[in-house]
Amino acid sequence: QEREQIRIVGSSTVYPFASYVVEEFGATTEFPTPVIESTGSGGGLRLFCEGVGVSTPDISNASRRMKPSEFDRCQENGVEEITEAKIGSDGIVMAQSVDNEPVALTREQILLAVAAQVPQDGELVDNPYDNWNQIDSSLPDREIEILGPPTTSGTRDAFEELVMEAASESAGYPEAYSDVRADGAYVDSGENDNLIVQRIRENTDAFGIFGYSFLEENSDTIEAATIDGVEPTPESISEGEYPVARSLWFYIKKAHEGVVPGIDEYVSLFMDDLMIGSDGLLRDIGLIVLPEGERSEWQERVANRVNLQRSDLE
Amino acid sequence: MATRRLTGSVNDARLQRRYRAEQRFRIYCASAVLLALAIILTFFSNIISQGYTAFWHHEVQVTLDYNERAARIGTFALDEDLRDIASRGATRAIPLQMRNNPELAGTTETTWVPVRGEIDQYLKGGRDLEPELRRQVDALMEQGVIQSGFNTRFFTAGDSKLPELAGILSAAIGSLYVLFVTLLFAFPVGVMSAIYLEEFAPDNRFTQAIEVNINNLAAVPSIIFGLLGLAVFINFFGVPRSSAMAGGLTLGLMTLPIIIISTRAALRAVPDPIRLGAFAMGCSRWQVVRDHVLPVSLPGILTGTIIGLAQAMGETAPLIIVGMIAYIPEAPTGLFESATVLPAQIFTWAGEPEKAYVEKTAAGIIVLLAILLSLNAAAVLLRRKFERRW
Amino acid sequence: MGVGETILLLLGGLIPLGYAAYYLGRRKALVATAEGIRMHSRPQQYGWYSVVSMALPAMGVAIAASLLNLLGVVTPPREIVLLMALVTAAVGLAVGLRVIRPSLRARNILDNLIRWLLLGAALISIITTIAIVLSVIFEAMRFFREVSVWEFVTGTVWSPGDSFLEAAGRGDEVTEGSSSFGSVPLFAGTFMVTAIAMAVALPIGLLSAIFMSEYASPRIRGTAKPLLEILAGIPTVVYGFFAAITVTPVVVDIASFFGLDASYSNILSPGIVMGIMIIPFISSLSDDVINSIPQSLREGAYALGTTRSETIRQVVLPAALPGVISAFLLGVSRALGETMIVVMAAGVRPNLTWNPLEDMTTVTVNIVYSLTGDQAFDSPQTLSAFALGLVLFLVTLALNLVSTILVRRFKQRYD
Amino acid sequence: MTVKTDTEAAGRRRASGTRDIKVRAEKLNLWYGDTQALFDVDLDVYAREVTALIGPSGCGKSSFLRCLNRMNDLIPSVRVEGRVTLDDEDIYDPSVDVVQLRSHVGMVFQKPNPFPKSIYENIAYAPRLHGIVNGRAALDELVESSLKRAGLWREVADRLDTPGTELSGGQQQRLCIARAIAVNPEVILMDEPASALDPLATATIEELIDELKDNYTIVIVTHNLQQAARVAGYTAFFHMGRIIEFNDTDTLFTNPREQRTEDYITGRYG
Amino acid sequence: MTVKTDTEAAGRRRASGTRDIKVRAEKLNLWYGDTQALFDVDLDVYAREVTALIGPSGCGKSSFLRCLNRMNDLIPSVRVEGRVTLDDEDIYDPSVDVVQLRSHVGMVFQKPNPFPKSIYENIAYAPRLHGIVNGRAALDELVESSLKRAGLWREVADRLDTPGTELSGGQQQRLCIARAIAVNPEVILMDEPASALDPLATATIEELIDELKDNYTIVIVTHNLQQAARVAGYTAFFHMGRIIEFNDTDTLFTNPREQRTEDYITGRYG
Numbered sequence A: 001q002e003r004e005q006i007r008i009v010g011s012s013t014v015y016p017f018a019s020y021v022v023e024e025f026g027a028t029t030e031f032p033t034p035v036i037e038s039t040g041s042g043g044g045l046r047l048f049c050e051g052v053g054v055s056t057p058d059i060s061n062a063s064r065r066m067k068p069s070e071f072d073r074c075q076e077n078g079v080e081e082i083t084e085a086k087i088g089s090d091g092i093v094m095a096q097s098v099d100n101e102p103v104a105l106t107r108e109q110i111l112l113a114v115a116a117q118v119p120q121d122g123e124l125v126d127n128p129y130d131n132w133n134q135i136d137s138s139l140p141d142r143e144i145e146i147l148g149p150p151t152t153s154g155t156r157d158a159f160e161e162l163v164m165e166a167a168s169e170s171a172g173y174p175e176a177y178s179d180v181r182a183d184g185a186y187v188d189s190g191e192n193d194n195l196i197v198q199r200i201r202e203n204t205d206a207f208g209i210f211g212y213s214f215l216e217e218n219s220d221t222i223e224a225a226t227i228d229g230v231e232p233t234p235e236s237i238s239e240g241e242y243p244v245a246r247s248l249w250f251y252i253k254k255a256h257e258g259v260v261p262g263i264d265e266y267v268s269l270f271m272d273d274l275m276i277g278s279d280g281l282l283r284d285i286g287l288i289v290l291p292e293g294e295r296s297e298w299q300e301r302v303a304n305r306v307n308l309q310r311s312d313l314e
Numbered sequence B: 001m002a003t004r005r006l007t008g009s010v011n012d013a014r015l016q017r018r019y020r021a022e023q024r025f026r027i028y029c030a031s032a033v034l035l036a037l038a039i040i041l042t043f044f045s046n047i048i049s050q051g052y053t054a055f056w057h058h059e060v061q062v063t064l065d066y067n068e069r070a071a072r073i074g075t076f077a078l079d080e081d082l083r084d085i086a087s088r089g090a091t092r093a094i095p096l097q098m099r100n101n102p103e104l105a106g107t108t109e110t111t112w113v114p115v116r117g118e119i120d121q122y123l124k125g126g127r128d129l130e131p132e133l134r135r136q137v138d139a140l141m142e143q144g145v146i147q148s149g150f151n152t153r154f155f156t157a158g159d160s161k162l163p164e165l166a167g168i169l170s171a172a173i174g175s176l177y178v179l180f181v182t183l184l185f186a187f188p189v190g191v192m193s194a195i196y197l198e199e200f201a202p203d204n205r206f207t208q209a210i211e212v213n214i215n216n217l218a219a220v221p222s223i224i225f226g227l228l229g230l231a232v233f234i235n236f237f238g239v240p241r242s243s244a245m246a247g248g249l250t251l252g253l254m255t256l257p258i259i260i261i262s263t264r265a266a267l268r269a270v271p272d273p274i275r276l277g278a279f280a281m282g283c284s285r286w287q288v289v290r291d292h293v294l295p296v297s298l299p300g301i302l303t304g305t306i307i308g309l310a311q312a313m314g315e316t317a318p319l320i321i322v323g324m325i326a327y328i329p330e331a332p333t334g335l336f337e338s339a340t341v342l343p344a345q346i347f348t349w350a351g352e353p354e355k356a357y358v359e360k361t362a363a364g365i366i367v368l369l370a371i372l373l374s375l376n377a378a379a380v381l382l383r384r385k386f387e388r389r390w
Numbered sequence C: 001m002g003v004g005e006t007i008l009l010l011l012g013g014l015i016p017l018g019y020a021a022y023y024l025g026r027r028k029a030l031v032a033t034a035e036g037i038r039m040h041s042r043p044q045q046y047g048w049y050s051v052v053s054m055a056l057p058a059m060g061v062a063i064a065a066s067l068l069n070l071l072g073v074v075t076p077p078r079e080i081v082l083l084m085a086l087v088t089a090a091v092g093l094a095v096g097l098r099v100i101r102p103s104l105r106a107r108n109i110l111d112n113l114i115r116w117l118l119l120g121a122a123l124i125s126i127i128t129t130i131a132i133v134l135s136v137i138f139e140a141m142r143f144f145r146e147v148s149v150w151e152f153v154t155g156t157v158w159s160p161g162d163s164f165l166e167a168a169g170r171g172d173e174v175t176e177g178s179s180s181f182g183s184v185p186l187f188a189g190t191f192m193v194t195a196i197a198m199a200v201a202l203p204i205g206l207l208s209a210i211f212m213s214e215y216a217s218p219r220i221r222g223t224a225k226p227l228l229e230i231l232a233g234i235p236t237v238v239y240g241f242f243a244a245i246t247v248t249p250v251v252v253d254i255a256s257f258f259g260l261d262a263s264y265s266n267i268l269s270p271g272i273v274m275g276i277m278i279i280p281f282i283s284s285l286s287d288d289v290i291n292s293i294p295q296s297l298r299e300g301a302y303a304l305g306t307t308r309s310e311t312i313r314q315v316v317l318p319a320a321l322p323g324v325i326s327a328f329l330l331g332v333s334r335a336l337g338e339t340m341i342v343v344m345a346a347g348v349r350p351n352l353t354w355n356p357l358e359d360m361t362t363v364t365v366n367i368v369y370s371l372t373g374d375q376a377f378d379s380p381q382t383l384s385a386f387a388l389g390l391v392l393f394l395v396t397l398a399l400n401l402v403s404t405i406l407v408r409r410f411k412q413r414y415d
Numbered sequence D, E: 001m002t003v004k005t006d007t008e009a010a011g012r013r014r015a016s017g018t019r020d021i022k023v024r025a026e027k028l029n030l031w032y033g034d035t036q037a038l039f040d041v042d043l044d045v046y047a048r049e050v051t052a053l054i055g056p057s058g059c060g061k062s063s064f065l066r067c068l069n070r071m072n073d074l075i076p077s078v079r080v081e082g083r084v085t086l087d088d089e090d091i092y093d094p095s096v097d098v099v100q101l102r103s104h105v106g107m108v109f110q111k112p113n114p115f116p117k118s119i120y121e122n123i124a125y126a127p128r129l130h131g132i133v134n135g136r137a138a139l140d141e142l143v144e145s146s147l148k149r150a151g152l153w154r155e156v157a158d159r160l161d162t163p164g165t166e167l168s169g170g171q172q173q174r175l176c177i178a179r180a181i182a183v184n185p186e187v188i189l190m191d192e193p194a195s196a197l198d199p200l201a202t203a204t205i206e207e208l209i210d211e212l213k214d215n216y217t218i219v220i221v222t223h224n225l226q227q228a229a230r231v232a233g234y235t236a237f238f239h240m241g242r243i244i245e246f247n248d249t250d251t252l253f254t255n256p257r258e259q260r261t262e263d264y265i266t267g268r269y270g
């Protein structure tokens, strides 16, 4: 039993980019179009690490780096040689309708608006803020209403890690930050970021949290708040200036190369400047490309199929 | 006096009241039906009004110039001012073609290709464009370089990330494969179970348990069948994820009770005297079933099967769980290959950001509904045709 | 080698062999008949008997081999399996042919065999139920090892919480109690959407059923009934699209017209649309029930001088009540388990509220998102899908049992 | 049973006499869709008498009976022509209110069909609906008296709350009779009221009919010739949708005018 | 109908005579679940004679009849005790193959139940199944001769391909008889074979039965006493699951030994 098609699983964030490449690959080569399924980063890596063989995927996309525990699982199941590829990054933006005045936020302010409990006099109390200007008088007089991704989404994880966790110390949390508020000020809004965009367009009080690509798609109607003074732009995200950005990855199972036809060609196409370069096609659909140097470094690592080591991940 | 007895209702307040209540109740009932019918009407007109635009699209006439640069990047085969108008999909395969047919180099070819999704949307009045592009498109429209036509692509292509290229073929074929597996599994097993229960089984606790169990299965939420398919077919039997086989078997289990129940009804509709007559002729039980009961009940069984399959064909939730919401631009060619199905395709399109996919979604729905309604109509006709009065 | 392949291969080989066996068995019987011996069964039946005596042992070997393979005990090489199957087939055929004699009741044996085969098919549905339970229970147990059943059933906060730490590779920092899995808000959403759906479906469905069975002329009935049933044939994903794209904005507009604030993922619109979907269930089941009320009961009422609606409301409906209730319960169990409509049109926020204009999430939405989301497979959130599935299964099971019992009672009374 | 009758011309197929005519059918024709089930039926039903309708299966007895309280209106395909009068009032007149008509002409069916309500409610339902009595006490009394007249009171007095469907077949049938009596009808139609009952229950019902005829006009369909002979003063013999012969029961049975009647009575067919 | 019989002790409830006994029931008891429907039934059925079973509804006639070809086996709740012999062979012996038994004891039902197949196939089905004839020609012949014996040949010879269900009721019933004859049974059981038919068709069937008795042993259930009198040589009167009286038909009708028989025959109940 063998397989003709490449099988790709993984992140829903990377999915639009990867499926674009997949389609391009199918159209421009004689290989069959790979099968790609959006399972989420965690789900993808789980399937990926299940073992070697036609019933397991060849490539898994991820909107975060592989975890050491996942790496271990891979090793246990005989997926020993893995190539890691970084394709770019994704900024997470706080956006609002263009009908509002532009807003500048800091991560602490966001934390105070979103957290379930906030520190007051060294104690954690239930979040008392209903209005942005209660947090800081410089902020607009608007009800706090934030539409964001649900707990099942990797974007949410990233947001909590990069904003909430990161700011908790400077905001004076006596212990670890734990939860997003559940009193209705923060609204879990489904995996479909598109809907969030639509809704903040209609509800001008609200902010939405989603990936940068959606901002770009809808730049005529929504705009992003600056965070810690940095405006999310492809440049600032790619350079790492914008604080709420994460990298996008995919992982290749070495053992499948040469068994499933076309993996090599697919990977080359994906890593080509044509795709992830600064004029690449993926940029058009919202990928934040890597800075020149980093990109060529990764292109080379991938071309050489440098094996992923556990130490890389720690 | 005698007359007043039977017709004197005019003055009888109580009777008046009863008749008014009668009238009211009748109106309630009729309006319930009217309301339901109005909902159906709204529903269909809504879907159709959203989706009919997807059945036509705009094409632009281009001259493909198979030059050297095009051999590397297909877009260069186009006139510069058309590069932002013609779909990228039209030219991306040019390098491959030129590699395979070196004699193409240096030649040109005039042809029609779809315009980009957003331009198509603009021309259909769905969105605006940047002023410069708009002027250009308007001009081309005027010159007849851009023309509208029937969108055959929608029926001959698979999914695409470029909305102007997206079609339903691969999903339709996936549906076909899945249904094939479902039918192959659920029909024989369902009919055999029904025959056992209706014709063979003694009426004891055990049989009753099977019966209750089947009724229950018919009402188990479909998503739970998804969990079942995931655990049993994919994780235990190792059927490839996303494959028509995995989806088909999962739906097969789901359709099984429906087929059993309708087959039993069909068998039960065969009048007992026929059986008794056959038994009295010295038929064994199996011969009675094979020669007398099945031939008569076959139309009924088929009707139930068609309805069960139609239901399976519209099912999405369990297929999400077994991984059939995948991006499958090419139609599968085998039962173990990854496939997607029409409702899953609709679900995916419904979640796409580009506006062009809204009409695709609605058009996909129109196609799916057309198929389902014709299946159901076939079932109804079959039933009508073979309906017997005993 | 997969199970399927082995079986296919065997079948491919067995079919020609089967022909031969049939021919041999039948010929033996024919020869005997020609000699004037009175055979118990017909010659063809002896033919089939030989086929069976050859094929059964061979298939047994194949299935045993596949089972061994599947359970990972050993993987016997294909050649050996085939050889063994062939040998057993030959032995089976030889024995089968030998025992053909006038007193052999081939027909009875075949009948019995068919009976077993059919029974086997009927058992698949039982196996399915068992498999459903098994396929959710293990993961659910794993979940309940981390989250107490009590918290799960009574907790009012569903907040899977700090899985972001795990995502950040700092899973060991996950603190006890920072995530909570109280399923009440999810079930509240499910029950809310169900209640709305039934509030739409029950009156419309029941009144339609009454109209069809008591008032409509056969012609109107003949057109309206199949039209209504169209609603049952529309896939749920289509309803989901309809709810999200068409109904929700209307609901929000109407609400804001009355000065109310409605969420764009309010639970009301999926509820209404789900109700529309359930109308034909209620109407056709109630229609059946109402039709099965014996005409004599109606005539009894009419003969006393009742009007039509009095007959319906005071005689027919009370008699039909158990059936109507069971239709209602079936509708409820549909609504509880409905997935696509809520996935596409309801919210994902676990929200405990009485206001249907707010967004709420449901059990099924959570199952889908947990299994397709980004969490690691053994994270409590993913496992919670199975726990939720288990509870959902049990609830619908209970509802279906009750409705089955009611229908039975009803049937006993009027059949 | 001693009833004075003069035998009349066979053409009219009607026995007329000194008795009051309660119900009269004239040239009654009935169609189910395109098939005619009754042909020019003429019949006089005498007040406070039992009239039996006999004839082979499918001859139209039930169809005729159901014309008398317009039960046939419930079957959409039915078309009726001709006249039926109740006390000289045409019941098919457009101005007639069917609901009221039926409260004057009660009916008892072949299979006992008590409502799935308590015994009490079975009886009380219609009187309450028609506003025949006011107040609980009056209702109680009516229920009791109806049950008494139907000869059921002794058997059910202490369990008026149990569902009517839990009684035995014969009791159910008497309950249905009590129910019909409770609205104080003038005519009671009975369609094979005892054919689903065992011999003992049949005898009870027959006795009851004999008592009821002092107060009500009764038309009864039966396939049991002996039953007709036992309970009815007059008997009409139906055959293929026509009344072949109508006469007082004794004469019809002992000295039928028509060959077909004789053949039927002696079991040549049916 | 001239049959020699000696009247015997009432205790045995069996008329014995010079005739061969084809079927004999001895102390036959039958239960449906917990309710007993037959009590110690003894009956001899004489070869090439028509034996009628009469009695009020529900007295067990059909139940008894269906014991004779073990049709009752099909009802799961049925339990039978006692012996039934066909030519001295116990048909309830475990070694008996029911399917074969039924090809020796044919049955005709109350309502004609032709298979929904062509007339030809209706007759040809069972012979083909049992391998009674080989070859198309032989089968054609068998079909023709069976239809002839059932007196149907003339009416259907030119349309053997039309479905059996399209014949008239009486023709259907004769088709069913032809079908039963085609497998060459020794005994034919008939359960009210004419009760669903019109008088004319009834007469035809009765004639047919009269002819058939030259070749077959016939047991017929009927609720029409006159019919029993017309066709049967012997009659057994059932009441509440017991045979009250069995005798040659003339004697039973004109001079019943038992009061209950007389009551029934004169229409006091039933």
Ligand SMILES: Nc1ncnc2c1ncn2[C@@H]1O[C@H](COP(=O)(O)OP(=O)(O)OP(=O)(O)O)[C@@H](O)[C@H]1O
Pocket: D032, D037, D055, D056, D057, D058, D059, D060, D061, D062, D063, D064, D075, D223
């Ligand atoms: N609802 C109906 N629709 C069509 N035809 C009917 C209907 N009811 C009765 N008939 C036909 O009308 C004729 C007379 O029927 P009816 O029921 O009056 O006979 P009956 O004398 O009462 O017979 P039985 O003794 O069987 O009750 C029969 O041929 C019957 O088939």
Ligand SMILES: Nc1ncnc2c1ncn2[C@@H]1O[C@H](COP(=O)(O)OP(=O)(O)OP(=O)(O)O)[C@@H](O)[C@H]1O
Pocket: E032, E037, E055, E056, E057, E058, E059, E060, E061, E062, E063, E064, E075, E223
């Ligand atoms: N399948 C059955 N299950 C339970 N009881 C039955 C069954 N068939 C018949 N009975 C009962 O057995 C008794 C005898 O029934 P049987 O049918 O033999 O009477 P019958 O004399 O043929 O009556 P009829 O003239 O109505 O056909 C009746 O009390 C009947 O209710």
Ligand SMILES: [Mg+2]
Pocket: D061, D062, D063, D191, D221
């Ligand atoms: Mg009648």
Ligand SMILES: [Mg+2]
Pocket: E061, E062, E063, E191
């Ligand atoms: Mg009987």
Ligand SMILES: O=P([O-])([O-])[O-]
Pocket: A010, A011, A012, A013, A014, A039, A040, A041, A042, A062, A063, A064, A153, A154, A155, C374
């Ligand atoms: O699917 P994710 O990109 O959110 O992990």
